[in-house]
Amino acid sequence: MANTTPCPQCSSYDVAKNGIINEKQRFKCKSCGYNFTVAKMGKSIDSYYVIKALQLYIEGVSYREIERLLGISHVSVMNWVKKYRIKIPKQEFYTPTYRILNHKELSEFVIVPGNLSNKGMIITELGDKFMVIQWTRIKSI
Numbered sequence: 001m002a003n004t005t006p007c008p009q010c011s012s013y014d015v016a017k018n019g020i021i022n023e024k025q026r027f028k029c030k031s032c033g034y035n036f037t038v039a040k041m042g043k044s045i046d047s048y049y050v051i052k053a054l055q056l057y058i059e060g061v062s063y064r065e066i067e068r069l070l071g072i073s074h075v076s077v078m079n080w081v082k083k084y085r086i087k088i089p090k091q092e093f094y095t096p097t098y099r100i101l102n103h104k105e106l107s108e109f110v111i112v113p114g115n116l117s118n119k120g121m122i123i124t125e126l127g128d129k130f131m132v133i134q135w136t137r138i139k140s141i
């Protein structure tokens with residue numbers, strides 16, 4: 001992801017999005033590990049997080065959980081659900097579980113066959129980590 005915000009500590013441009021804090025974009029510098037926030041212009045939040053939040057919402061994750069996972073207020077998420085007219089299809093055979101892993105943890109997770117069998121799975125980037133969403137079958141179809 002191209003970025004024009006340099007690290008205030010070491011001036012490196014090699015920075016990654018690392019969550020939202022008080023509606024400000026947080027970045028983590030990949031060179032020195034420094035975390036910093038950048039005020040958003042206006043009230044808009046990067047569409048990157050809008051899409052992540054709506055992905056979680058449609059998988060049945062609650063507003064409060066989305067707030068906890070992404071650092072975006074549940075009010076913002078509710079507004080996006082309204083704005084984009086998102087409706088969750090009724091779903092009774094699978095239940096979503098999700099976990100946030102760094103690259104090493106993700107590698108260790110997917111290498112275990114039992115972690116993948118009989119479960120749908122998506123892996124999506126989340127700041128400098130990865131989010132794994134899985135669907136565990138709760139009822140046979």
Ligand SMILES: [Zn+2]
Nearest residue numbers: 007010029032
């Ligand atoms: Zn730095």
